[in-house]
Structures are given as C-alpha cells and as structure tokens.
Amino acid sequence: AQSVSQHNHHVILSEAASLELGCNYSYGGTVNLFWYVQYPGQHLQLLLKYFSGDPLVKGIKGFEAEFIKSKFSFNLRKPSVQWSDTAEYFCAVNARSSASKIIFGSGTRLSIRP
Amino acid sequence: GAGVSQSPRYKVAKRGQDVALRCDPISGHVSLFWYQQALGQGPEFLTYFQNEAQLDKSGLPSDRFFAERPEGSVSTLKIQRTQQEDSAVYLCASSASGREGTEAFFGQGTRLTVV
Numbered sequence: 019a020q021s022v023s024q025h026n027h028h029v030i031l032s033e034a035a036s037l038e039l040g041c042n043y044s045y046g047g048t049v050n051l052f053w054y055v056q057y058p059g060q061h062l063q064l065l066l067k068y069f070s071g072d073p074l075v076k077g078i079k080g081f082e083a084e085f086i087k088s089k090f091s092f093n094l095r096k097p098s099v100q101w102s103d104t105a106e107y108f109c110a111v112n113a114r115s116s117a118s119k120i121i122f123g124s125g126t127r128l129s130i131r132p
Numbered sequence: 133g134a135g136v137s138q139s140p141r142y143k144v145a146k147r148g149q150d151v152a153l154r155c156d157p158i159s160g161h162v163s164l165f166w167y168q169q170a171l172g173q174g175p176e177f178l179t180y181f182q183n184e185a186q187l188d189k190s191g192l193p194s195d196r197f198f199a200e201r202p203e204g205s206v207s208t209l210k211i212q213r214t215q216q217e218d219s220a221v222y223l224c225a226s227s228a229s230g231r232e233g234t235e236a237f238f239g240q241g242t243r244l245t246v247v
Contacts, residue, residue: 060240061135061239062175062238064235064237108175110174120177124173125174
C-alpha cells in the first residue's frame, strides 16, 4: 500500500527565509508525485507535479521540488518565502499502474511572519 | 462551470440522520474522486469514478457510505445514519482522464458536522 509522510506539521519562517518541506513516500513501483497547496479559506490547488524526466520540477510562485528516487523523497523548496505563502502544503502520490486514487500526506502548515 | 462545485458548503446533521452531498465536476471531466478530510489531516481517499463506473470504493469507511454518478457527470455521496466520527470536510475532485499524471481539480468541499 502507498503512504506519504510529511515530517513537519507546522513550520514558522520569516519573510525572505528559504523553505524546504520534507516528503517521503512508500511504494515499490513507479509513481507520480504532487504538491498541493491550500490557502486559508480556499480549495486545494496544484503547485507542481512530477511524472517522468528531469527530477527537478518547477511549479508556480517560485516553488520547486526534487524527486530523489533512491531516497523515496520529493521535497518542496522555495529560496525566499513571502507572507502570501502562508498556507497548508500537501505532498501526494499515485501509483503509475493505477492512475486513480491520489494518496495525500497529513500536510504541513506554513506560517510566514511579515 | 469554471471549477468543481460542491453543495452544500456546510451541513449540520443530527446523529442518525441521512445526508447527501453533491459534486458538480468540471464539464467533460471523466474521472471523479471523493475524499474525506478530518481536522488537521490530509485528504483520505474514499472512492473513484470513471464516467459512471465506480472503479474503486476501497476507501469508503463503512456500508453507511454510498456514492453514485449515474450519468457520468454529477455525483452524490450519501451517508446514512450519520455518526459523530463522520464529521469532516468532504472533498470532490475531477480530472480530464484517468491516465497517469493528469491533474485533479478540487472543489471547496462540504463541511459536515454531526451533532
């Protein structure tokens, strides 16, 4: 069975600090990987996704993530955060062989101090 | 419509009451998913439709939960004899196809509170 672990439940940063949110998944086969963001009062939105090819994926709003297959990781990064990045971030995975359900991690709440 | 629409946005039910939650996916989207999100948790998969066919219902927590999509567009998630542990946000998502990597678009969710 697939599972996703997000190491940090709540991260607090000051504006302009660098961000890295950890994500590890458990699955023996080939996967698609996603990061979703949920801004306060809004619905889940896709930040970025990895299917194949270059393991360094760039998404919206300056976010990027790197797929490291040997570590089963897909960490999210941003070099300089803004107050508007305050949100809940979810890492997610689905199995290539079963392109149906997406399994989500428990989420990381990011708070940015202005 | 422009996005996935869910109704109602909020529902308060007395324990034992039946509820029905509606999802209008993006027009033309083949795949439709239901998720349950408890407070402070990530979305938990409930069930998946491809057109009108329910291909995966492995996440439905009990036989009190039932989902349908009879014409391959609008879907309804029904919960019978609601219990307090059913209190959560129920999310619906749709995607253009069931093929790998297709982005799923989420609705705002229905917040169900069972009292």
